[in-house]
Amino acid sequence: MIEKIGNVKLNMERYSGRDEYSDGDIEDTLLDIVKNTASEDYNSVIKEKSSWPVFYHLSPIRGNCVEWLDIDKNMSVLEIGSGCGAVTGTLAKKAGSLTCIELSKKRSLINAERNKEFDNIEIIVGNFKDIDLKNKFDMVTLIGVLEYSEGYIGGKTPYEDMLSRCFSYLKKGGRLVIAIENKFGLKYWAGCKEDHVGRYFESIENYGSTSGVRTFTKYELEKLLKGSGADKVEFYYPYPDYKFTSTVYSDAYLPKKGELNDNIRNFDNARLITFDEGKVFDTIIENNLFPLYSNSFLVIAEV
16 A cells, blocks of 8 residues: 655555554654644754754754765665654755655654655655565665664574665665764763663673674674675764764865864763763874774765
8 A cells, every 4th residue: 555645655565564663652742743843943843842852853964974975866765764754855855766664654654744745755664674676776775774684684694684685776886875883983982872772881892781783893894794795895984973964084084183072962861971082082083093983984885
Protein backbone atom coordinates (compact mmCIF):
# COMPACT_ATOMS: atom_id res chain seq x y z
CA MET A 1 0.00 0.00 0.00
CA ILE A 2 1.32 3.42 -0.98
CA GLU A 3 0.06 6.52 0.81
CA LYS A 4 0.67 10.16 -0.09
CA ILE A 5 1.55 12.79 2.49
CA GLY A 6 1.72 16.00 0.57
CA ASN A 7 3.96 15.11 -2.37
CA VAL A 8 5.85 12.36 -0.50
CA LYS A 9 5.15 8.70 -1.28
CA LEU A 10 4.94 6.52 1.83
CA ASN A 11 5.38 2.88 0.81
CA MET A 12 3.92 0.52 3.44
CA GLU A 13 4.15 -2.69 1.39
CA ARG A 14 7.09 -4.06 3.43
CA TYR A 15 5.94 -2.76 6.83
CA SER A 16 5.72 -5.53 9.44
CA GLY A 17 2.98 -3.76 11.39
CA ARG A 18 5.31 -3.09 14.31
CA ASP A 19 7.78 -0.25 14.74
CA GLU A 20 11.14 -1.87 15.49
CA TYR A 21 12.77 1.35 16.70
CA SER A 22 11.27 4.18 18.73
CA ASP A 23 12.25 7.12 20.92
CA GLY A 24 8.94 6.78 22.77
CA ASP A 25 6.27 9.42 23.38
CA ILE A 26 8.49 12.25 22.16
CA GLU A 27 7.77 11.05 18.63
CA ASP A 28 4.12 12.09 19.07
CA THR A 29 5.37 15.55 20.05
CA LEU A 30 7.63 15.67 17.01
CA LEU A 31 4.79 14.61 14.70
CA ASP A 32 2.56 17.35 16.12
CA ILE A 33 5.31 19.95 15.65
CA VAL A 34 6.05 19.09 12.02
CA LYS A 35 2.34 18.99 11.16
CA ASN A 36 1.71 22.44 12.60
CA THR A 37 4.99 24.33 12.24
CA ALA A 38 6.76 25.67 9.18
CA SER A 39 10.34 24.45 8.93
CA GLU A 40 11.67 28.01 9.13
CA ASP A 41 10.11 28.23 12.61
CA TYR A 42 11.74 25.07 14.00
CA ASN A 43 14.43 27.05 15.83
CA SER A 44 11.77 28.97 17.74
CA VAL A 45 10.09 25.71 18.77
CA ILE A 46 13.46 24.23 19.79
CA LYS A 47 14.09 27.23 22.03
CA GLU A 48 10.58 27.06 23.51
CA LYS A 49 10.61 23.31 24.18
CA SER A 50 14.18 23.22 25.57
CA SER A 51 14.18 19.48 24.86
CA TRP A 52 17.17 17.43 23.67
CA PRO A 53 15.11 15.12 21.38
CA VAL A 54 13.34 18.08 19.75
CA PHE A 55 16.67 19.82 19.20
CA TYR A 56 18.34 16.63 17.96
CA HIS A 57 15.67 15.68 15.45
CA LEU A 58 14.59 19.12 14.18
CA SER A 59 17.67 21.33 14.23
CA PRO A 60 18.50 22.57 10.69
CA ILE A 61 22.17 22.09 11.59
CA ARG A 62 21.69 18.33 11.24
CA GLY A 63 21.79 18.61 7.46
CA ASN A 64 25.23 20.21 7.41
CA CYS A 65 27.04 16.87 7.29
CA VAL A 66 25.60 16.10 3.82
CA GLU A 67 24.95 19.59 2.46
CA TRP A 68 28.47 19.86 1.03
CA LEU A 69 28.37 16.54 -0.84
CA ASP A 70 28.62 16.57 -4.63
CA ILE A 71 25.01 15.68 -5.52
CA ASP A 72 22.99 17.08 -8.43
CA LYS A 73 19.56 16.71 -9.99
CA ASN A 74 20.75 13.97 -12.34
CA MET A 75 21.47 11.69 -9.39
CA SER A 76 19.45 9.12 -7.48
CA VAL A 77 20.14 8.66 -3.76
CA LEU A 78 19.21 5.87 -1.34
CA GLU A 79 19.04 6.98 2.31
CA ILE A 80 19.09 3.99 4.66
CA GLY A 81 17.77 4.65 8.14
CA SER A 82 16.15 8.00 7.38
CA GLY A 83 14.57 8.28 10.84
CA CYS A 84 12.62 11.48 11.45
CA GLY A 85 14.16 13.14 8.40
CA ALA A 86 17.06 15.06 9.93
CA VAL A 87 19.00 14.99 6.65
CA THR A 88 16.27 13.89 4.22
CA GLY A 89 15.29 17.43 3.24
CA THR A 90 18.89 18.41 2.55
CA LEU A 91 19.37 15.37 0.31
CA ALA A 92 16.05 15.95 -1.47
CA LYS A 93 16.98 19.55 -2.33
CA LYS A 94 20.15 18.35 -4.05
CA ALA A 95 19.17 15.01 -5.65
CA GLY A 96 16.93 14.17 -8.58
CA SER A 97 15.26 11.34 -6.67
CA LEU A 98 15.56 10.16 -3.06
CA THR A 99 14.48 6.75 -1.79
CA CYS A 100 14.40 6.39 2.00
CA ILE A 101 14.25 3.18 4.02
CA GLU A 102 13.15 3.34 7.65
CA LEU A 103 12.08 0.70 10.19
CA SER A 104 9.47 2.84 11.92
CA LYS A 105 6.14 4.01 10.54
CA LYS A 106 5.87 6.79 13.14
CA ARG A 107 9.31 8.16 12.30
CA SER A 108 8.49 7.90 8.59
CA LEU A 109 5.31 9.91 9.15
CA ILE A 110 7.36 12.62 10.87
CA ASN A 111 9.80 12.61 7.95
CA ALA A 112 7.04 12.77 5.35
CA GLU A 113 5.17 15.58 7.11
CA ARG A 114 8.25 17.78 7.47
CA ASN A 115 9.30 17.23 3.84
CA LYS A 116 5.89 17.02 2.20
CA GLU A 117 6.65 19.80 -0.28
CA PHE A 118 9.21 17.60 -2.10
CA ASP A 119 7.92 15.52 -5.01
CA ASN A 120 11.09 13.43 -5.36
CA ILE A 121 10.92 11.44 -2.09
CA GLU A 122 9.68 7.88 -1.54
CA ILE A 123 9.88 6.44 1.98
CA ILE A 124 9.80 2.65 2.23
CA VAL A 125 8.88 1.44 5.72
CA GLY A 126 10.62 -1.80 6.66
CA ASN A 127 13.93 -3.44 7.53
CA PHE A 128 16.66 -2.92 4.94
CA LYS A 129 17.65 -6.59 5.09
CA ASP A 130 14.13 -7.62 4.04
CA ILE A 131 13.75 -5.16 1.17
CA ASP A 132 14.87 -5.94 -2.37
CA LEU A 133 15.06 -2.90 -4.59
CA LYS A 134 15.08 -3.11 -8.37
CA ASN A 135 17.03 0.09 -8.91
CA LYS A 136 20.66 0.96 -8.41
CA PHE A 137 21.70 4.38 -7.15
CA ASP A 138 24.37 7.00 -7.66
CA MET A 139 24.76 7.34 -3.90
CA VAL A 140 23.79 5.36 -0.81
CA THR A 141 23.93 6.99 2.63
CA LEU A 142 24.32 5.49 6.10
CA ILE A 143 24.07 8.49 8.43
CA GLY A 144 24.28 7.20 11.99
CA VAL A 145 23.21 3.72 10.89
CA LEU A 146 26.20 1.41 10.36
CA GLU A 147 26.80 1.10 14.11
CA TYR A 148 23.40 -0.61 14.56
CA SER A 149 24.01 -3.36 11.98
CA GLU A 150 24.39 -6.09 14.58
CA GLY A 151 20.92 -5.36 15.94
CA TYR A 152 19.13 -5.18 12.61
CA ILE A 153 21.14 -7.23 10.12
CA GLY A 154 22.21 -9.94 12.54
CA GLY A 155 24.39 -12.94 11.68
CA LYS A 156 28.08 -13.49 12.36
CA THR A 157 29.32 -10.62 10.16
CA PRO A 158 26.59 -7.95 10.36
CA TYR A 159 28.79 -4.93 9.57
CA GLU A 160 30.37 -6.57 6.55
CA ASP A 161 26.95 -7.79 5.39
CA MET A 162 25.45 -4.30 5.75
CA LEU A 163 28.24 -2.74 3.70
CA SER A 164 28.15 -5.45 1.03
CA ARG A 165 24.40 -4.98 0.67
CA CYS A 166 24.85 -1.23 0.34
CA PHE A 167 27.55 -1.67 -2.31
CA SER A 168 25.25 -3.97 -4.28
CA TYR A 169 22.83 -1.06 -4.80
CA LEU A 170 25.44 1.30 -6.25
CA LYS A 171 25.72 2.07 -9.94
CA LYS A 172 29.17 1.83 -11.46
CA GLY A 173 31.11 4.80 -10.09
CA GLY A 174 28.56 5.29 -7.31
CA ARG A 175 29.49 6.23 -3.76
CA LEU A 176 28.59 5.03 -0.30
CA VAL A 177 28.55 7.81 2.33
CA ILE A 178 28.88 6.85 6.00
CA ALA A 179 28.64 9.19 8.99
CA ILE A 180 29.56 7.65 12.34
CA GLU A 181 31.16 8.53 15.67
CA ASN A 182 34.82 7.67 16.10
CA LYS A 183 35.37 4.95 18.68
CA PHE A 184 38.48 6.89 19.78
CA GLY A 185 36.88 10.35 19.53
CA LEU A 186 38.63 12.80 21.84
CA LYS A 187 35.37 13.70 23.58
CA TYR A 188 35.17 10.18 25.01
CA TRP A 189 38.65 10.42 26.55
CA ALA A 190 37.68 13.87 27.86
CA GLY A 191 34.67 12.54 29.75
CA CYS A 192 31.62 12.40 27.44
CA LYS A 193 29.42 9.33 27.73
CA GLU A 194 29.39 7.06 24.70
CA ASP A 195 26.61 8.38 22.43
CA HIS A 196 24.68 5.15 21.93
CA VAL A 197 24.80 3.45 25.33
CA GLY A 198 25.33 6.38 27.72
CA ARG A 199 28.29 4.91 29.60
CA TYR A 200 31.64 6.53 30.28
CA PHE A 201 34.64 5.21 28.32
CA GLU A 202 32.58 2.36 26.81
CA SER A 203 33.95 2.71 23.29
CA ILE A 204 37.59 3.22 24.24
CA GLU A 205 37.27 0.16 26.49
CA ASN A 206 36.09 -1.75 23.39
CA TYR A 207 32.41 -2.14 24.29
CA GLY A 208 32.96 -4.75 26.99
CA SER A 209 29.47 -4.15 28.41
CA THR A 210 27.60 -3.64 25.13
CA SER A 211 25.94 -5.74 22.46
CA GLY A 212 23.96 -4.68 19.39
CA VAL A 213 25.83 -1.44 18.66
CA ARG A 214 29.44 -0.35 18.19
CA THR A 215 31.56 2.25 16.46
CA PHE A 216 35.06 1.94 15.00
CA THR A 217 38.48 3.53 14.94
CA LYS A 218 39.76 4.95 11.66
CA TYR A 219 41.91 1.85 11.14
CA GLU A 220 39.02 -0.52 11.92
CA LEU A 221 36.57 1.30 9.66
CA GLU A 222 38.95 1.42 6.71
CA LYS A 223 39.75 -2.28 7.14
CA LEU A 224 36.04 -3.10 7.36
CA LEU A 225 35.22 -1.17 4.19
CA LYS A 226 38.03 -2.63 2.13
CA GLY A 227 37.23 -6.12 3.40
CA SER A 228 33.64 -5.59 2.25
CA GLY A 229 34.62 -4.67 -1.30
CA ALA A 230 35.58 -0.97 -1.32
CA ASP A 231 38.38 -0.08 -3.75
CA LYS A 232 38.64 3.55 -2.66
CA VAL A 233 38.01 5.01 0.81
CA GLU A 234 38.22 8.73 1.64
CA PHE A 235 37.92 10.02 5.20
CA TYR A 236 36.50 13.40 6.21
CA TYR A 237 36.25 14.80 9.72
CA PRO A 238 33.08 16.70 10.69
CA TYR A 239 33.65 19.05 13.63
CA PRO A 240 32.51 19.12 16.39
CA ASP A 241 30.81 15.92 15.14
CA TYR A 242 28.64 14.73 12.27
CA LYS A 243 25.38 15.49 14.08
CA PHE A 244 25.93 19.22 14.48
CA THR A 245 28.63 19.93 11.93
CA SER A 246 30.09 23.41 11.63
CA THR A 247 33.24 22.49 9.65
CA VAL A 248 34.27 19.47 7.60
CA TYR A 249 38.01 18.77 7.58
CA SER A 250 39.84 16.37 5.29
CA ASP A 251 43.29 14.86 4.96
CA ALA A 252 44.01 17.70 2.51
CA TYR A 253 42.62 20.35 4.87
CA LEU A 254 43.29 19.54 8.51
CA PRO A 255 42.58 21.87 11.45
CA LYS A 256 45.21 24.28 12.70
CA LYS A 257 46.15 24.95 16.29
CA GLY A 258 43.59 27.10 18.05
CA GLU A 259 40.68 26.26 15.70
CA LEU A 260 38.98 23.52 17.73
CA ASN A 261 37.36 25.28 20.67
CA ASP A 262 33.68 24.29 20.34
CA ASN A 263 33.98 21.14 22.40
CA ILE A 264 31.44 21.06 25.25
CA ARG A 265 28.71 19.70 22.98
CA ASN A 266 26.91 17.03 25.00
CA PHE A 267 23.34 18.31 25.19
CA ASP A 268 21.65 15.16 26.50
CA ASN A 269 24.00 13.62 29.06
CA ALA A 270 25.96 14.73 32.08
CA ARG A 271 29.68 14.42 31.53
CA LEU A 272 33.01 14.45 33.24
CA ILE A 273 35.65 17.02 32.31
CA THR A 274 38.95 15.18 32.50
CA PHE A 275 40.99 17.78 30.59
CA ASP A 276 40.79 20.86 28.37
CA GLU A 277 39.87 19.43 24.96
CA GLY A 278 41.02 22.51 23.06
CA LYS A 279 44.51 22.26 24.51
CA VAL A 280 44.70 18.53 23.89
CA PHE A 281 43.47 18.99 20.31
CA ASP A 282 46.32 21.47 19.81
CA THR A 283 48.82 18.85 20.99
CA ILE A 284 47.22 16.24 18.74
CA ILE A 285 47.37 18.62 15.76
CA GLU A 286 51.04 19.40 16.43
CA ASN A 287 51.76 15.67 16.25
CA ASN A 288 49.71 15.06 13.06
CA LEU A 289 47.28 12.75 14.86
CA PHE A 290 43.95 14.58 14.37
CA PRO A 291 42.44 11.95 12.00
CA LEU A 292 42.77 9.33 14.74
CA TYR A 293 40.95 11.40 17.39
CA SER A 294 38.33 13.31 15.42
CA ASN A 295 34.99 12.90 17.20
CA SER A 296 33.26 11.70 14.03
CA PHE A 297 34.03 10.38 10.59
CA LEU A 298 32.31 10.99 7.29
CA VAL A 299 33.56 8.37 4.86
CA ILE A 300 33.05 8.16 1.10
CA ALA A 301 33.68 4.70 -0.35
CA GLU A 302 33.62 3.42 -3.91
CA VAL A 303 33.70 -0.09 -5.34
